[in-house]
Amino acid sequence: MSHLLPLLVAVPLLGAALLVAAGRFLPRTAVEITGFAVCGGTAALAVVLLLDSAPPMTEWVGGWLPVGGESVGILVVGDGPALGMAALASLLTLAALAYSWRYFAEPRGGHTGSFTALMLVFQGAMCGFALAGDLFNAFVFFELMSVVAYALTGYRIDEAKAVQGALAFGVVNSLGAYALLMGIALLYARTGELAMARIGRGLDAAGTGGPDALVLASFVLVLTGLLVKAAAVPFHFWLPDAHAVAPTPVCMLLSGVMVELGAYGVWRVYGTVFAGPGGVPAADLTRVLVTLGALTAVTGAAMCWYQRHIKRLLACSTVAHTGLFLVGLGVLTPEGDDGVALYLLGHAGVKAALFACAGVLLDRFGSVDEHELHGRGRSLPATGVMFAVGALGLAGLPPFGTGLGKAVGEEAAGGPLTVVYVAASAITAGAVLRVAARVFLGLGPPPGDAAYETKGSGEEPETAGLLGRIPDTMTTVPAVLLAAALAVGVAPGFGGLVARSVNEAGSGGAHAVVGWTAHGVLLGVASALLAVALAGLAVVRPAWAAAPGRAEPLRRLQSGHVGDYVAWLLVGATLLGALALPGVLGS
Secondary structure (H helix, E strand, O other), X not given: OHHHOOHHHHHHHHHHHHHHHHHHHOOHHHHHHHHHHHHHHHHHHHXXXXXXXOOOXXXXXXXXXXXXXXXXXXXXXXXXXXXXXXXHHHHHHHHHHHHXXXXXXXXXXXXXXXXXXXXXXXXXXXXXXXXXXXHHHHHHHHHHHHHHHHHHHOOOOOOHHHHHHHHHHHXXXXXXXXHHXXXXXXXXXXXXXXXXXXXXXXXXXHOOOOOOHHHHHHHHHHHXXXXXXXXXXXXXXXXXXXXXXXXXXXXXXXXXXXXXXXXXXXXXXXXXXXXXOOOOOHHHHHHHHHHHHHHHHHHHHHHHHOOOEHHHHHHHHHHHHHHHHXXXXXXXXXXXXXXXXXXXXXXXXXXXXXXXXXXXHHHHXXXXXXXXXXXXXXXXXXXXXXXXXXXXXXXXXXXXXXHHHHHHHHHHHOXXXXXXXXXXHHHHHHHHHHHHHHHHHOOOOOOOOOOOOXXXXXXXXXXXXXXXXXXXXXXXXXXXXXXXXXXXXXXXXXXXXXXXXXXXXXXXXXXXXXXXXXXXXXXXXXHXXXXXXXXXXXXXXXXXXXXXXXXXXXXXXXXXXXXXXXXXHHHHXXXXXXXXXXXXXXX
8 A cells, every 4th residue: 555655745735725725716615615625535544554553664755766775765664653644744734624623713804715725735834744754855845844734823914913923933943944954964974865764874884983073063953943943942033933823733743743743754865864883872862851851841840830821822832742752752762752642642732622612712701811811701602611631631631542551651761860850741731621710710810911922812803703602613623633643542452553653763662551540640640739739829919920130041042033033043953963973982
C-alpha cells in the first residue's frame, strides 16, 4: 500500500485547488461539505495506512528511484510515528472544520471557500512534513505549513492586531526556516545526499571520531529551525502573539499538532541523521534537550499563570508542555519516546478542546478576558464543565492520555525532572481551573484591573455577531476531543501499540510494557490536587495570584516587538551551540 502514501499530501492540496477555483461560484454549504469530505477522506486513508504500517513503507514519488546509489527523487516514509502524526493532523483538521461549520464569518474582501481551502493546504503540508524521508522536502513542507499558518493567523485582515500577530509569527518562523535550510546545505555539502538515512550513513562514513565543526554547525542550524516551530524557549515568543489573534479553529491546529510536529522533527532528524558515530553524541543531545526542555517547561508555566487573556494563557500552557515533550525526548530511551508519544496524543485532544471552549466565550460575549468574564459563563454550563475537565486533563489526572504519557515520561526521566513534570502540569492546569472557577462559577471577588496585563476584552467575535445560542457543533467537537484524549489512557492495549510503533521506527529498543503504575497514578493525582489547590488560592486571594511585581520580568520579555524576538532567536541558537560544543571539544 506504499503507493498510496503520496495521496495523503496530494488529496488535500487538490481539494484546496478545487475550492480556490470554484469556491466563489458555490454556495457555502457545498464548499464546506466538499472540504469536510476531502479532509475526512484523507484522515480515513491515514488511519488505514497506519493500521497497515508494519513493516514501515517507503515510496519514491513519481517512480524516481535511486540509480547507481544516487537519488534525486522525493522519498516519503510511512512508519508508525509518521503515519500517526499524519493521522493526528488530519483528524484535528477535521475537528476544526466541524467546529467552524456554517458559523465562521469571512472577513471583508474574503470569498466563500478561502478559509476551507487554506485549512486543507495546512493539512496537506503537515502530512507532507510528517512523511518526508529527505531533509529538503521536509523543509519544503515545513515552509508550506508555515506560510499557510501565517495566512490563517492573520485571516481577519480587517483587524490590525491580527496582521501584527501574523507578522511576528512570519518573521520569526521564516528565520527558523532559513536556519534549517542552511543546515541542510551543510549536510549536503558533506555527504552529497538529501535523504535522511543516506545523510546519516554519509556522516558515519566521513568520520567516526565524533562531530567536527561542520557537523556541529549543521546540527545547531537544523535544530534551531525545528525548535522555533516547536516554540521552545527562547524561540517561543511568537506563539502567544499568534494564538491571541488567530481564529479559534486555527488555534486548535497550532497548539494541537503544528507545535508537536516541531518536536517530532527533532526526534526524527536526530535518530535518522545525527545518531550515528559520525553525528552528535547522545550525551550532548541529552544535555541540549533536557536543559532547554526544563527551561521551556518552567518559563511556559510561569507565563501561563500570569495571563488573563484566555487564549494567551492556553498558548503559554502549550509552551510549558512542549518543554515536557523535549525532556522526554532528551532522555533518549525507548520509554521516554513512548511517554512523549502518548502525552502528545492526549495533549492534542485536551488543548484543542480548551481552545474550542475559549472560542465559545469569544463568540458569545465578545471577550476572552478572565476578569471581564467573571461570572458571565454561568449561562454556559456544558462549556464550563468541559473547560474544567480539560484543565484536569492538562494536569495529567488519570485516566487521561496526558496522565498516561506523563506517568511514562516521569518514570523514564526520574530524579529532579519528575518535579518539573509535576510542577509544570499542575501550574498550567491550575491557571485553567482558575479561569473556570471565575468565569463559569463566578467564584471569588471580581479581580482588580492591572494595567500591565494583556487584556482579552473588546475582541471581535468570529461570527457575524454575538451568538445568542451556541451551535451544537461548537459544543460537540470539544466533547469528542476530550473523549478521545480520555480514550488514549483507557483503551486496552493502546499504550503498548503506540510503544511498539515508536520503538520499531526509532530506538529499536525492546517493546516496553506501557501502562498505568501505582507511582504514575499517585503523581497524576498529586498534580491534579496541586492544580486545584493553586486555583482555589488564586480565587480566594486574587491579589496574590496577580502579583504584578513577580510578573514584570516576563511581561518585559514578551514585548511584542519583532526585533526583540529575532534577538532572542539568535541567543537561542548560540545557546544550542554552547550546549553541544563539549562533544566537539572532547572529540
